[in-house]
Amino acid sequence: MANTKKMDYVLLGLLSHEPMTGYEMKKRLDTTLRFFWGGSYGSIYPTLNQLEKEGKVTKADTSSNGREKISYSITEYGKECLKEWLLKPVEKDELRYETLLKLFFGSETGMGGAKEHIERFEEKCKGELFVLNMFAENLRQYLEDDTHKHYYLTVKFGIKTYESYLEWCQEAKEQIKEWEKQ
Amino acid sequence: MANTKKMDYVLLGLLSHEPMTGYEMKKRLDTTLRFFWGGSYGSIYPTLNQLEKEGKVTKADTSSNGREKISYSITEYGKECLKEWLLKPVEKDELRYETLLKLFFGSETGMGGAKEHIERFEEKCKGELFVLNMFAENLRQYLEDDTHKHYYLTVKFGIKTYESYLEWCQEAKEQIKEWEKQ
DNA sequence: TGACAAATATATCAAACTGATATATTATAT
DNA sequence: ATATAATATATCAGTTTGATATATTTGTCA
Numbered sequence: 001m002a003n004t005k006k007m008d009y010v011l012l013g014l015l016s017h018e019p020m021t022g023y024e025m026k027k028r029l030d031t032t033l034r035f036f037w038g039g040s041y042g043s044i045y046p047t048l049n050q051l052e053k054e055g056k057v058t059k060a061d062t063s064s065n066g067r068e069k070i071s072y073s074i075t076e077y078g079k080e081c082l083k084e085w086l087l088k089p090v091e092k093d094e095l096r097y098e099t100l101l102k103l104f105f106g107s108e109t110g111m112g113g114a115k116e117h118i119e120r121f122e123e124k125c126k127g128e129l130f131v132l133n134m135f136a137e138n139l140r141q142y143l144e145d146d147t148h149k150h151y152y153l154t155v156k157f158g159i160k161t162y163e164s165y166l167e168w169c170q171e172a173k174e175q176i177k178e179w180e181k182q
Numbered sequence: 183m184a185n186t187k188k189m190d191y192v193l194l195g196l197l198s199h200e201p202m203t204g205y206e207m208k209k210r211l212d213t214t215l216r217f218f219w220g221g222s223y224g225s226i227y228p229t230l231n232q233l234e235k236e237g238k239v240t241k242a243d244t245s246s247n248g249r250e251k252i253s254y255s256i257t258e259y260g261k262e263c264l265k266e267w268l269l270k271p272v273e274k275d276e277l278r279y280e281t282l283l284k285l286f287f288g289s290e291t292g293m294g295g296a297k298e299h300i301e302r303f304e305e306k307c308k309g310e311l312f313v314l315n316m317f318a319e320n321l322r323q324y325l326e327d328d329t330h331k332h333y334y335l336t337v338k339f340g341i342k343t344y345e346s347y348l349e350w351c352q353e354a355k356e357q358i359k360e361w362e363k364q
Numbered sequence: 365t366g367a368c369a370a371a372t373a374t375a376t377c378a379a380a381c382t383g384a385t386a387t388a389t390t391a392t393a394t
Numbered sequence: 395a396t397a398t399a400a401t402a403t404a405t406c407a408g409t410t411t412g413a414t415a416t417a418t419t420t421g422t423c424a
Contacts, residue, residue, distance in 0.1 A: 005379080005380065006283075007381080013287035016287060016290050022402075022403070022404095023400095023401060024401095024402095035277065036278070036282040037278060037283050038278070039381085039382090040382050040383065040384095041383095041404075041405090042381065042382065042384090042405075042406080043380075043381050043382080046404090046405090063402095065389080065390075066388085066389060066390085067388085067390060067401070068389080068401095068402055068403060069401085069402065070402085070403080079290070082287070082290055085284075086287060086288060086295055087291060087295060089299075089302060090280040090281045090302065090303070092278075092280055093278070093279040093280055093281050093306075094277075094278045094279070095217065096218070096219060096274075096275070096277075097275040097276070098272040098274055099272045100336050100339060101188075101192065101195070101215075101218065102267075103332055104215065104218075104332055104336050106268065106332045107328040107329040107331070107332050108261070108264055108268055109265055109268045109269060111328075111331075113268055113269060114335065117272060120271060120272065121272070124275075146289040146293075147289040150286055150287070150288045150289050150296065151286060153285055153296065153354050153358075154285055154286050156350065156354065156357075157285075157347075157350050160347075160349060161343060161347070161350075164343055164346035165339075165342075165343070167342060168339050168343075171338065171342075172338065172339075175335065176335075179331060187408080187410095189409080189410080203373070203374090204373075204374070204375095205371095205374075206372095221410085222411050222412065222413095223374080223376090223412095224375090224410070224411065224413090225409075225410050227375060227376085228375090228376090247419070248419085249372070249417085249418055249419060250373055250417080251374090252373085252374080367422100367424090368421100368422085368423085368424105369421085369422080369423100370420080371419080372417100372418080372420085373417085373418085373419100374415105374417095375414100375415085375416085376413105376414085376415080377415105378411105378412100379410105379411085379412090379413105380409100380410080380411075380412100381409080381410080381411095382408085382409075382410095383407100383408095383409100384405105384406090384407095384408105385404100385406085386405080386406105387403085388402085388403095389400100389401080389402085390400080390402105391398100391399080391400070392398080392399075393396100393397090393398080394395100394396085394397080
C-alpha cells in the first residue's frame, strides 16, 4: 500500500466541524489537537490545494481590507471520504519521545543526566496537565453536543496519560535514589 | 536552526552499547526501542554511510560464506558527539495516535465507531503491556549493570502508560454507555 | 534429499512531512 | 508615532517512512 497520507483526513475532519482558513487549521492543531497530532504549514497549504482539485473541499475568497483570506468548506464528497476513513481500523499509533531516547542511552553520561531529563519532563507534564484539566472543565457544559462528547473523550485520555507520566517521574526518581545508596 | 536529524544519535547510541550491523539496528528499533522510537532502512543505511564519512563510526567487513555483512563500531569522536547531544535538553516529545484522531472526528460516524476503535486499542495495549512486563521481569537480573538500569527505567515508563491507557479504555466505554442511556 | 519458507543483509526511491523562512497586512500596546 | 504581535498564504531543503528489489543462508517439513 502506498504511503497513506494522513493530513488529508485531518483537514477534512477539521472542516467537518466548521469552515475555516488554513491558518485557523494550524491553530487548531497547535491547541486542541496539540497532544495527539501535529501539522505544519508546509503540509497544510499544499494539501488544501490538492483537496480542492479532488473536489473534497471548496475555496471561498473572504479577503477584507487587502488581508488575503481563503475560507475552506468540506463538500458532500469530502464528507464521504472522511467517513470511509473513520470507519477503517487504525493503521498506526506512534509515540516518539526524545526524553526516553536520552534516558535509554543515558549510561554514556551517568544517572545525573537521567535525573535532569526526568525533572524537565516532569515540569512539562505538569503544564500540559494543567491545560488539559482546563479544557475538560470547560467542555463539561457542552456535553449534550456530539462533537464535544468526542472531544471530551480525547481530553480525558490526555489527562489520564499525563497523570501516569507524573507518577512514573516520582517512581523513577525514587528508584535512582535507591540505586545511588548502594 | 537546521532540521535536527535524530537518526544520527539513535544509531550512535545503539553502537555505544556494542558494534552491530544495520540490520541488527533495525531489529533493536523494532523490539527494544519499539514503544518510544522507530526507524526504517531508508534512514538507517544512508545515515551509517554519512556517519562513517564524518568519522563517527568505522566499518568492518565481516562477510562470511558470501553473505554480505558490515559491522559498525563507534569511534571516540562519535562518543563525544553522542554525549554532547545526551546532555542537551530534549527538543520534542511527540505522540501521534491515529486512534485519538479518529475518536476526535468520530461525531461524523456516531458513537458506535468510537466504541470499536477503543476496543481495538484496548486489545493492542494488552499485547504491548504483556511484552513490556516480560521485558521488565527479564531485566531484573541484570540491574547491577548501568546500561540495563537505564533500559529498565524506560520499560517502567511503558508499563505505567499502557496501564493507564487500559484504565482510560474502561472509563471511556462506561462514559459512552451512560451517554447512550440518556 | 529436496523443496519451500523464513531469516539475514544491504540498498534505493517516491511520497510525505517538518521546521524554517519569506512576504504582506492589520491590530495592539507603549 | 512606532514597534511588536497576530493574521494569513506560500514555498523549500532536509529528513523520514513504507515499500520494494536483490541475494544468500538457515530452518522446517515431508
